Amino acid sequence: MTQDYIRQREKRTGWMLVIPAVLLLLLVYAFPILRAFWLGFFTENLSTNLQPEFSGLENYGRMVQDGRFWQSIGNTAIFTVFSLLFELILGLIIALALDQAFRGRGLVRTIAILPWALPTALIALAWRWIFNAEYGVWNDILVRLQIIGDPVNWLGDPNWAMVSVIAADVWKTTSFVAILLLAGLQSISQDLYEAHSIDGATPWQSFRQITLPLIAPQIVIAMLFRFAQAFGIFDLIQVMTGGGPGGATEMVSIYIYATVMRYLDFGYGAALVAVTFLILILVVALAGLGLKRLQANAE
Amino acid sequence: MAKLELQNLTKAYSQKIVPVKDLSLSVEDGEFLTLVGPSGCGKSTILRMIAGLDQPTEGRVLIGGKDVNPLAPGDRNIAMVFQSYALYPHMSVQQNIASGLKLRNLATGDIQKRVQDASRVLGLDPLLDRRPAKLSGGQRQRVALARALVRNPDVFLLDEPLSNLDALLREQVRADLKQIFEDQQSPVVYVTHDQTEAMTLSSKVAVLSDGYLQQLGSPNEIYKTPANRFVASFIGSPQMNIIPLERVNNAVLLGDSKVDLPTNLPAKSSVIMGIRPEHLRLPREGDHQIVQGNVFLVENLGMSDLISLRVHGDDNLTLRALLPSDATWSRENLKLALPPESIHWFDTETEARLN
Ligand SMILES: Nc1ncnc2c1ncn2[C@@H]1O[C@H](COP(=O)(O)OP(=O)(O)O)[C@@H](O)[C@H]1O
Ligand SMILES: [Mg+2]
Numbered sequence: 001m002t003q004d005y006i007r008q009r010e011k012r013t014g015w016m017l018v019i020p021a022v023l024l025l026l027l028v029y030a031f032p033i034l035r036a037f038w039l040g041f042f043t044e045n046l047s048t049n050l051q052p053e054f055s056g057l058e059n060y061g062r063m064v065q066d067g068r069f070w071q072s073i074g075n076t077a078i079f080t081v082f083s084l085l086f087e088l089i090l091g092l093i094i095a096l097a098l099d100q101a102f103r104g105r106g107l108v109r110t111i112a113i114l115p116w117a118l119p120t121a122l123i124a125l126a127w128r129w130i131f132n133a134e135y136g137v138w139n140d141i142l143v144r145l146q147i148i149g150d151p152v153n154w155l156g157d158p159n160w161a162m163v164s165v166i167a168a169d170v171w172k173t174t175s176f177v178a179i180l181l182l183a184g185l186q187s188i189s190q191d192l193y194e195a196h197s198i199d200g201a202t203p204w205q206s207f208r209q210i211t212l213p214l215i216a217p218q219i220v221i222a223m224l225f226r227f228a229q230a231f232g233i234f235d236l237i238q239v240m241t242g243g244g245p246g247g248a249t250e251m252v253s254i255y256i257y258a259t260v261m262r263y264l265d266f267g268y269g270a271a272l273v274a275v276t277f278l279i280l281i282l283v284v285a286l287a288g289l290g291l292k293r294l295q296a297n298a299e
Numbered sequence: 300m301a302k303l304e305l306q307n308l309t310k311a312y313s314q315k316i317v318p319v320k321d322l323s324l325s326v327e328d329g330e331f332l333t334l335v336g337p338s339g340c341g342k343s344t345i346l347r348m349i350a351g352l353d354q355p356t357e358g359r360v361l362i363g364g365k366d367v368n369p370l371a372p373g374d375r376n377i378a379m380v381f382q383s384y385a386l387y388p389h390m391s392v393q394q395n396i397a398s399g400l401k402l403r404n405l406a407t408g409d410i411q412k413r414v415q416d417a418s419r420v421l422g423l424d425p426l427l428d429r430r431p432a433k434l435s436g437g438q439r440q441r442v443a444l445a446r447a448l449v450r451n452p453d454v455f456l457l458d459e460p461l462s463n464l465d466a467l468l469r470e471q472v473r474a475d476l477k478q479i480f481e482d483q484q485s486p487v488v489y490v491t492h493d494q495t496e497a498m499t500l501s502s503k504v505a506v507l508s509d510g511y512l513q514q515l516g517s518p519n520e521i522y523k524t525p526a527n528r529f530v531a532s533f534i535g536s537p538q539m540n541i542i543p544l545e546r547v548n549n550a551v552l553l554g555d556s557k558v559d560l561p562t563n564l565p566a567k568s569s570v571i572m573g574i575r576p577e578h579l580r581l582p583r584e585g586d587h588q589i590v591q592g593n594v595f596l597v598e599n600l601g602m603s604d605l606i607s608l609r610v611h612g613d614d615n616l617t618l619r620a621l622l623p624s625d626a627t628w629s630r631e632n633l634k635l636a637l638p639p640e641s642i643h644w645f646d647t648e649t650e651a652r653l654n
Contacts, residue, residue: 200373
């Protein structure tokens with residue numbers, strides 16, 4: 001049939017158009033990842049004079065026993081869960097506020113994205129100074145307001161260090177979440193809220209029954225992006241705490257970096273990368289599946 | 300069941316934008332009031348004030364004698380059908396229809412029964428599990444209607460509910476609407492810019508222009524005795540012939556022909572004459588007011604022909620007349636009778652009706 005003919009031709013043209021991009025992606029993404037998987041089956045460190053020696057699943061066995069690895073996974077999980085939680089709540093509040101009509105809304109919206117647009121390393125540096133035990137402005141404020149008596153060593157205490165890096169991350173990326181959610185909010189027609197209020201709904205009921213279900217896809221997308229970023233967080237931590245104190249804020253990426261760059265344990269580092277990658281892919285795939293179901297629901 | 304009253308309702312968005320000006324009217328139980336007027340004349344604003352979505356700048360809305368100005372939309376027991384239908388996209392048809400009842404905490408059995416009744420009346424039974432996105436325009440429209448009907452409200456409000464349907468469907472749904480609301484006891488306020496809907500559906504029509512109420516009356520009154528030039532030209536299709544004329548004694552000159560004025564008109568030097576195309580006819584025995592001219596356009600409307608005539612004696616003067624398509628006539632020197640009882644007279648300055 002002619003129609004199939006045309007479709008075939010379009011398909012062929014389509015493939016020809018995307019093949020260069022696909023090749024490039026394979027080269028840039030797939031190759032290093034596959035290579036990491038491959039390298040994970042070798043021991044290549046100072047004890048082998050940096051020569052690769054095939055060692056099967058030895059690296060993975062070592063990982064199971066590696067307390068520092070599990071701690072870094074735990075740290076990453078805590079960091080990710082709390083960052084995302086606060087970013088979602090605050091982002092939603094900011095998005096709801098920005099969705100209201102008020103004077104200077106455009107300006108506020110632009111200012112709101114600024115933290116996200118600035119380089120993370122710079123922001124991390126700024127926060128390191130803010131939380132500085134002796135000169136930090138945060139201590140100064142709290143002491144002046146008499147909320148605390150003596151200055152706290154925010155980045156020097158294991159628990160407060162985690163809280164501090166989470167706070168910095170939330171400060172930096174909440175606006176990203178807010179802007180994504182705002183796009184979702186703005187796609188909801190005002191008519192729906194009016195019809196719902198005539199139906200007898202309170203604003204809180206409208207929020208639960210109209211707003212939340214209709215921006216669920218945007219929430220999932222925002223959380224997906226944020227999960228991928230938070231799980232691989234490196235620069236913020238490296239600059240603020242370097243993973244310390246005593247490994248209290250050491251994330252997986254920091255640990256991998258140390259393994260490879262400081263201990264020159266390339267084989268084990270590669271195995272760590274492979275496992276981290278699999279965890280990431282698994283969560284992203286699950287979320288993607290959920291998103292698909294949400295979108296099917298909305299149709 | 301409750302009478303709806305609007306008292307001196309005014310809405311000003313700013314000093315310049317005042318879409319509703321001092322509107323007073325009432326709608327009794329079982330009455331079907333249509334607000335009709337051109338786009339932007341404030342119809343939706345009036346509905347929104349009745350619904351409580353907008354607060355009036357001045358004046359009051361009363362339902363069943365009770366001032367509802369301080370009440371939130373949900374506490375007024377009204378139901379509204381939006382032009383966009385405003386169906387909840389993430390809910391099934393069933394959930395959409397039931398939403399207002401659920402929010403009011405009705406018993407599940409009661410909700411089910413009411414939803415069933417409404418869905419049967421509107422033929423929605425096979426669609427109850429679908430989402431709005433999977434419905435046609437006409438089906439969505441019926442879901443929106445069902446959502447209003449199940450509520451059993453004190454007042455129904457409908458904002459141009461047919462304007463998103465194609466012409467054929469619109470006519471059909473219009474007939475359905477008429478039947479459905481004939482059985483309802485509550486007042487209905489229906490907004491449209493389409494005068495055919497206004498004429499066919501309503502027991503009472505309010506013609507609006509510029510934020511002012513131009514005329515309030517039965518469709519028949521509005522058609523037969525339009526209160527002013529605006530109503531005359533807005534209501535009726537094809538549009539009424541409206542001709543400003545100079546006065547000569549107790550008559551006006553329509554090209555070469557003389558048309559007598561009624562005796563009780565005020566003595567002014569000019570006057571506006573109006574006559575509907577369907578009231579111009581081929582002369583019969585006894586007709587004495589006759590106009591003559593050449594036909595320059597014939598539009599076949601099926602049942603009748605709409606002809607445009609250039610009047611002898613004044614090349615700028617054209618008249619449109621609706622003649623039965625089986626009538627025989629010639630394009631040259633066609634004579635048409637102007638029955639005196641079908642002529643409307645309006646004041647040149649105030650544009651108000653004179654006869
Ligand atoms: N929220 C608003 N702010 C300012 N002007 C408005 C607002 N809503 C409506 N208007 C103006 O009021 C006038 C009447 O609007 P509307 O009632 O929607 O007209 P209609 O429904 O008869 O077409 C329009 O000129 C419109 O621009
Ligand atoms: Mg409108």
